[in-house]
Amino acid sequence: MEKIYHIPALLQPTIQGLKIRPDGTYVDVTFGGGGHSRAIMQALGTQGRLYSMDQDIDAYANRIDDERWQFVHGNFRYLRQFMDFYGEEHIDGLMADLGVSFHHFDEAERGFSFRFPGPLDMRMNQKAAKSAADIVNTYDEEQLCRVLYLYGELKNARALAHRMVVARAKAPIQTIDELVWAMTGCPRESVGERPGIKKELILAFQALRIEVNDELGALQQMLLSARDLLCPGGRMAILTYHSLEDRIVKNFLRSGNVEGHIDKDFYGNILTPFTVIEKGLTADAQEIEVNPRARSAKLRIGEKK
């Protein structure tokens, strides 16, 4: 059976929410399998333009053969620099569908999933310097605990971090099997039958992935650039899958800054560069049945004033 690269979540509401101008310039900062990008292309006229970014070169296999389309291989934290390079001072809309694609979870050698044996990698950009193995083997116990607690919201973060440190003192933890064994004391193949342990591992893997790819830092930098690049009336549509990234987007659209600091005018009116158009739309039961990974998707849309 042919592998599916990705199934886009909340496709129609995202594209409709962008209110695409046929002759506008748009950016999809998370190209992946290209599902959202293709839908944007369909809404564009002959003068329209779409830049699709991805830091994972694997996504280029899904390229769109169209002269109105440009692939940008890079991290969206450098959105502003890439747009400068292409001579785009302003854009009419931007979307982001954050996190990883099915492709990442389904390729054993990328090391994102404990469904398979594989290296402890988790880098979206295969050329990035820091892998999950580097974090697991070099962070001190306190740093490991912070990652697991903050990004995985794991109540037993301290115990898990301690187990990693004890295990790596005997030999470096280099593979998914070794990490699962260090954290749970049982073989990787058996965790599927133990729901409590499986849930804990899902959260721990998510936490490491967020740290490896500095996902929250990249998101904040991208939002600031998007704010400055968007034309009045231009919209940004952001799909999040994690409470921390959702909070960042929510506060950013309310305040216009990453600190979430609300400025008010003399009369007490909130001063923000955005009108909030969509406050956290989620997938309906029908979509979740076809695409269970859409369950945690949340769509927020803001329009630049």
Ligand SMILES: C[S@@+](CC[C@H](N)C(=O)[O-])C[C@H]1O[C@@H](n2cnc3c(N)ncnc32)[C@H](O)[C@@H]1O
């Ligand atoms: C959820 S998938 C996007 C799926 C896409 N919307 C589709 O329809 O197939 C997220 C993609 O964004 C990429 N990505 C995540 N963070 C990124 C970043 N900081 N810079 C560039 N690409 C990133 C990942 O490599 C992945 O391919």
